Amino acid sequence: MGSGEFVQTEYHYGTKHSSGFNITVSKPFLGWLNPRITGAVFQQAADFPWSGFRQLDRGLLTELLFESTPGVHHSLRWEALWRELSCLGSTIPFIVREEMGHSLKSSVKHIVTVDRRDNSILPTEGSYFRLHQEFAGLGGDVGFVKHEAEYQLNLPIARDIVLQGCCMAGHMMGFGHNKTFSICDRFFLGGPLSLRGFQQRGVGPHVEGHSLGGEAYWASGLHLYTPLPFRPGEGGIGDYFRTHVFATAGNVDDFKFTNDMQQNFELATRNLRWSVGAGIVLSVGHIARFELNYCLPMKAKSGDRLNQGLQFGIGVSFL
Secondary structure (H helix, E strand, C coil): CCCCCEEEEEEEECCCCCEEEEEEEEEECCCCCCCEEEEEEEEEEEEECCCCEEEEEEEEEEEEEEEEECCEEEEEEEEEEEEEEEECCCCCCHHHHCCCEEEEEEEEEEEEEEECCCCCCCCCCEEEEEEEEEEEEEEECECEEEEEEEEEEEEEEECCEEEEEEEEEEEEEECCCCCECCHHHCECECCCCCCCCECCCCECCEECCEECCECEEEEEEEEEEECCCCCCCCCCHHHHEEEEEEEEEEEEECCCCCCCHHHHHHHHHCCCEEEEEEEEEEEECCCEEEEEEEEEEEECCCCCCECCEEEEEEECCCC
16 A cells, blocks of 8 residues: 555454454545544453453444644544453452443544653653543443543753653543443552552452442652663663652542532542652663562552552553
8 A cells, every 4th residue: 555554453462361353444644634544343351350350342443643733643533342341250249240241332532642752661851741531422321421631741850860740630420311331431540550559450449359440530640760870781771771769649539529629629639549669660662661669658548459569560651
């Protein structure tokens, strides 16, 4: 195809029995918005042992990608999903078991991204902003409105020493008569690249050790990055490593917000969790990061699952 079109078939298999495949067709168009239209059919499955269920999605999507101004990227997507949730065992609590079964979800998503960083994994300067909005209820039996935002700022304060601040928040609510949403639509918090010092999905409402998530969350982090002591491998592999000290905080629950902003702030911060720690960060091919940290949870709530001491993780997104 000579105009940038492509057809792609992909299969993947990962940890937690995750797997999936997709067939994607994409075509760019000439124009000042640099538009591209993509269509795909896919299937993906994964276990979520922290919440006690397995999720299998089969669906199709159509997506329009464009730039409103240079560096401001938009994704406008319609998705149709047939979802199946199943229990991972016979001891899963009833509050989780009653959400198992099949559902049909039709949703429209809008994602805007502005990335001014010099590196997406170990930036030394610049900012990043992402806004994700989703409206589900255009058919099917799932209905909700969801908003999620993320911001990151990186400030060089000395040679190869960077101060990084991150914050993110999300909120959702049900929409439509005879429509609902399930545990797989909710927000979760905690993990080695999220609110550190807590296990994966270890923050927020739990029943018998299983995470239920929440309808709203917020999280923030402050990091100080420096090169490895004595700079081994400078100019080579050593440039892929950083040491950092950090503090992270956040909360997730079914907050009942009102029009009183002060009351909403007090509600969201009343049972906040926070942690501190230090560790090593490795950039993996400039597309993911590996962290090995020593974490100290400073404040938690009964029912949270903690990870005091060594904690490691690998991923693309991070707090």
